Amino acid sequence: MPSLRRRAIIISALASLTIAGAVLYGVQTRASARRSAERTCHQAELAAHDQALRNSATEKSPGEYLLVFGDSYAAGQYQEDHQQTWPYVTGSRLGVLVDVYGRPGAGFVSRGCLGKPFTEDPPLTGSGPVVVQGGLNDERSNPTEVEAAARLVLASWPAHDVFLVGPPIVPARGPGEARKIDSALRSAAQAVGAHYVSALDWIPTNEFLPDGLHLTARGHMIFGQRVAAAVSNIREQEGPTVLNPRPRSLPPNR
Numbered sequence: 001m002p003s004l005r006r007r008a009i010i011i012s013a014l015a016s017l018t019i020a021g022a023v024l025y026g027v028q029t030r031a032s033a034r035r036s037a038e039r040t041c042h043q044a045e046l047a048a049h050d051q052a053l054r055n056s057a058t059e060k061s062p063g064e065y066l067l068v069f070g071d072s073y074a075a076g077q078y079q080e081d082h083q084q085t086w087p088y089v090t091g092s093r094l095g096v097l098v099d100v101y102g103r104p105g106a107g108f109v110s111r112g113c114l115g116k117p118f119t120e121d122p123p124l125t126g127s128g129p130v131v132v133q134g135g136l137n138d139e140r141s142n143p144t145e146v147e148a149a150a151r152l153v154l155a156s157w158p159a160h161d162v163f164l165v166g167p168p169i170v171p172a173r174g175p176g177e178a179r180k181i182d183s184a185l186r187s188a189a190q191a192v193g194a195h196y197v198s199a200l201d202w203i204p205t206n207e208f209l210p211d212g213l214h215l216t217a218r219g220h221m222i223f224g225q226r227v228a229a230a231v232s233n234i235r236e237q238e239g240p241t242v243l244n245p246r247p248r249s250l251p252p253n254r
Helices: 002-057 086-094 143-154 175-192 217-238
Strands: 065-070 097-102 130-133 162-165 195-197
Touching: 065 086, 086 097, 086 217, 130 217, 143 162, 143 175, 162 175, 162 217, 175 195, 195 217
Parallel strands: 065 097, 065 130, 130 162, 162 195
Antiparallel strands: none
């Protein structure tokens, strides 16, 4: 009998050690993933910050500039040649120069790597049309909150022709999330007189990186070409327009 009791104690102790080890492994795995994400985020923010510095330091040539404000897509995250990312493809197609301001991880509600959503300090430069691109990082947010925040962001350029480009459907997530945000952003654009451009079905599944979220170099080419075509078609049909003036305060949720 004592032998059986000792055996039970040993088995119980081994089970406790196994459970403790599994918990510790899980904690370490999550911590490692968090550190990796923080490094990636930091690198992306540095790249976006460097791009913003180049924008501000570059002596502007006369002519119309396209202002692009968006998330990691606009920042060209994971791309070696930023001149081949979608904002520059769009500018080339439209025959205009571009000012690019990208905030990786951020969105209309999502705070991103530096804790700053699009509603905080949007770039107010630019002499031509404005393209705001985003929504992918807001897909797990309340669509009503996303719509209200998007209306606030879009109202930042009352004297400009403003285009809002929504998120594509990405392999890493279900299409339902993207469709909800697409609908919310469309409503926001209509509320302030901006042009909405849906990008839900633009990118083939094989033109995403292995993370299922970010675009390949060809994905950027496709995205940029589609943005340019949408801007060109809308301006041909409707002519340049400006936003309905809105106060810089959050509109009430509907």
